[in-house]
Amino acid sequence: xxxxxxxxxxxxxxxxxxxxxxxxxxxxxxxxxxxxxxxxxxxxxxxxxxxxxxxxxxxxxxxxxxxxxxxxxxxxxxxxxxxxxxxxxxxxxxxxxxxxxxxxxxxxxxxxxxxxxxxxxxxxxxxxxxxxxxxxxxxxxxxxxxxxxxxxxxxxxxxxxxxxxxxxxxxxxxxxxxxxxxxxxxxxxxxxxxxxxxxxxxxxxxxxxxxxxxxxxxxxxxxxxxxxxxxxxxxxxxx
Amino acid sequence: xxxxxxxxxxxxxxxxxxxxxxxxxxxxxxxxxxxxxxxxxxxxxxxxxxxxxxxxxxxxxxxxxxxxxxxxxxxxxxxxxxxxxxxxxxxxxxxxxxxxxxxxxxxxxxxxxxxxxxxxxxxxxxxxxxxxxxxxxxxxxxxxxxxxxxxxxxxxxxxxxxxxxxxxxxxxxxxxxxxxxxxxxxxxxxxxxxxxxxxxxxxxxxxxxxxxxxxxxxxxxxxxxxxx
Numbered sequence: 449x450x451x452x453x454x455x456x457x458x459x460x461x462x463x464x465x466x467x468x469x470x471x472x473x474x475x476x477x478x479x480x481x482x483x484x485x486x487x488x489x490x491x492x493x494x495x496x497x498x499x500x501x502x503x504x505x506x507x508x509x510x511x512x513x514x515x516x517x518x519x520x521x522x523x524x525x526x527x528x529x530x531x532x533x534x535x536x537x538x539x540x541x542x543x544x545x546x547x548x549x550x551x552x553x554x555x556x557x558x559x560x561x562x563x564x565x566x567x568x569x570x571x572x573x574x575x576x577x578x579x580x581x582x583x584x585x586x587x588x589x590x591x592x593x594x595x596x597x598x599x600x601x602x603x604x605x606x607x608x609x610x611x612x613x614x615x616x617x618x619x620x621x622x623x624x625x626x627x628x629x630x631x632x633x634x635x636x637x638x639x640x641x642x643x644x645x646x647x648x649x650x651x652x653x654x655x656x657x658x659x660x661x662x663x664x665x666x667x668x669x670x671x672x673x674x675x676x677x678x679x680x681x682x683x684x685x686x687x
Numbered sequence: 688x689x690x691x692x693x694x695x696x697x698x699x700x701x702x703x704x705x706x707x708x709x710x711x712x713x714x715x716x717x718x719x720x721x722x723x724x725x726x727x728x729x730x731x732x733x734x735x736x737x738x739x740x741x742x743x744x745x746x747x748x749x750x751x752x753x754x755x756x757x758x759x760x761x762x763x764x765x766x767x768x769x770x771x772x773x774x775x776x777x778x779x780x781x782x783x784x785x786x787x788x789x790x791x792x793x794x795x796x797x798x799x800x801x802x803x804x805x806x807x808x809x810x811x812x813x814x815x816x817x818x819x820x821x822x823x824x825x826x827x828x829x830x831x832x833x834x835x836x837x838x839x840x841x842x843x844x845x846x847x848x849x850x851x852x853x854x855x856x857x858x859x860x861x862x863x864x865x866x867x868x869x870x871x872x873x874x875x876x877x878x879x880x881x882x883x884x885x886x887x888x889x890x891x892x893x894x895x896x897x898x899x900x901x902x903x904x905x906x907x908x909x910x911x912x913x914x915x
Contacts, residue, residue, distance in 0.1 A: 597783055
């Protein structure tokens with residue numbers, strides 16, 4: 449009987465402590481957290497509210513006039529340019545002699561795949577990564593603690609820790625542009641028109657036509673993340 | 688503080704933030720939390736009278752360090768003000784958030800237990816002293832506790848001998864729940880590691896690796912035993 453009383457008192461105290469925790473949580477956590485999912489709902493509108501800056505198709509050629517000119521004249525066939533090898537950073541082993549040059553080069557732009565089964569959202573410990581109703585995967589910069597777990601979880605290496613804001617950052621498919629009816633900046637600025645963005649549910653859209661008439665691949669399909677970013681004519685070596 | 692190093696290739700996540708002193712502080716603090724709680728439980732749960740002088744303060748110490756355990760890590764990451772996010776909004780699908788759940792339950796039980804242990808002192812203090820004076824006296828009292836008893840190690844060895852002939856009284860002891868959580872902590876750690884490190888979670892490769900590594904290890908052991 450004495451033990452039973454003890455336990456009853458203990459559980460009352462535990463319930464009181466739990467109540468205190470829940471009331472503190474209600475004060476600290478934003479009100480709209482969890483209304484649309486395990487994330488802050490107003491983060492979507494904040495991401496969409498960014499002001500889109502004008503990106504014209506001359507964005508590349510403004511700075512890389514030489515490369516753009518070579519591409520326009522059809523001379524851009526060697527992989528030895530900055531585009532093919534990445535930025536020349538210190539400490540990188542750049543090929544010095546012709547023998548060190550690779551036989552064949554691949555150029556695979558690795559943007560966020562905006563997967564349907566996202567490993568990055570699954571592992572976020574604080575509910576800072578989320579998916580909008582359009583399927584765009586975003587990061588809430590106000591909740592993210594910068595632990596980097598999602599950076600490690602992404603099989604495509606699309607996420608990174610922003611050195612300025614100290615939180616995880618990623619390609620947003622220019623969510624602030626596409627919600628205003630604009631195309632993403634990379635689609636607009638690509639001089640080769642290599643990137644196509646559109647609604648796959650609309651069967652008359654350009655993207656639907658291209659998906660229906662081309663061989664398209666996704667990166668690392670064996671992982672089952674079901675990416676939304678697709679590549680036309682991708683070599684099997686780079687998947 | 689941040690050392691960003693790029694390996695000069697194209698993937699965005701090739702920029703690393705390397706850990707410094709702060710990563711050492713985290714296991715240090717959690718070790719203090721667990722150790723202080725064990726010392727307190729040895730008296731309150733298992734009835735070791737030798738630890739009575741410090742058992743109450745050990746509980747307070749566990750609470751104080753538990754509250755600030757994630758702070759150094761997040762200070763290093765750049766957002767110390769978000770240290771409680773993992774406790775307030777833990778994502779149920781994340782392995783790392785397991786710490787958040789365990790910490791929260793641990794914190795609640797610790798708060799309840801501190802209330803139970805200190806309630807007589809609370810009422811006494813409320814009667815006789817108020818505010819700052821009470822806190823100051825508490826600090827003086829704390830400083831007067833003989834910490835060298837524990838640091839000396841003699842008492843700890845005695846209590847360790849007591850472990851060998853221990854009869855656990857299961858029912859009616861409040862601290863037992865918290866001890867269970869404490870025992871669950873290494874398994875949560877293992878779970879997190881098995882998720883983070885691919886080899887740990889891979890059932891297929893482990894027995895093969897053991898089979899491959901066992902013969903050379905056995906040979907090495909034999910070699911070392913020959914030298915003796």
